[in-house]
Amino acid sequence: MIRVVLVDDQQLARAGLRMLCESTSDIEVVGEADNGRDAVTVATTAVPDVVLMDLRMPGMDGITATRRILEIRPATRVLVLTTFDDDDHVYPALTAGACGFLAKDVAPADLLDGIRKVVAGESPFSPAVLRRIVDRAMTATRPAPAQPDLTDRELDVLALLGAGMSNAQIGEELHVGVTTVKTHVANIMTKTRCDNRVRLAVLAVRLGLVV
Incomplete structure (x- = not known):
């Protein structure tokens, strides 16, 4: 069973993600948080395999929370799920240790597949995000x-x-x-x-x- 913590400041978004995860037989939601500070606490105590992380939240943002979670629990995989897939968010999130980056318009089946991929050691990215990362690396x-x-x-x-x-x-x-x-x-x-x-x-x- 894949243990997942949901981090998003919108209660409706978390409820939808929980319903999606609980529709499967191999993914279990073991905690939720609506801000980065609580995300660190929940990820420390719930011992998740994956943290599904939003980036823009009040107080501590998702990038800082990602860095702190991985300092405490380096085996945890952080998968970013956010509306903001621009360079100002992608690269800081990856630098903080996120292993994948999906936009919130991703299909439900692809999100579930993304969670399974990060547990398997893969790094899922929305196609547009991956293309931009490669293009930027090529330019540099x-x-x-x-x-x-x-x-x-x-x-x-x-x-x-x-x-x-x-x-x-x-x-x-x-x-x-x-x-x-x-x-x-x-x-x-x-x-x-x-x-x-x-x-x-x-x-x-x-x-x-x-x-």
Whole structure:
């Protein structure tokens, strides 16, 4: 069972998220908070696997709360769910330690999938957010990196990962199991020294694997 804490200053939003989570058999809401300060307290005592974090809240904001939660419970995964998906919010949230960033217009099924992905070690992003992160990284980077020592199949996986696909989607595209995809991703991370999927996506674009 995936243990989730909901953090949003709007009671109606939290109620809707709770109903959505409780419609599943594998996600359990173990706490709620309507501000960042209470979020830190609830995340410390409820021991969640995932904190679904809004960013704009009275008092302590979600970015500060994310940083403090991860200082206390580094194993917790913080997934941002917010209306504000601009650069002024995306990059500070990622710097604070958030592992994914979804806009509030995400489909309910995709939100549930996002929660499951962060528990599995993935980093879900709304497509527009991921594209902006990659574009910004491309603008800031200099010459293209040397071709890493990857197998043809690992290059295929890296290209699809750069296109924003999840492990399950990559598996379907390449006709292999999710466990095999996870092994390829882990090998790619080791060989390229990229420690998360965002950096791998940037690398894929810089290598010309993604148009």
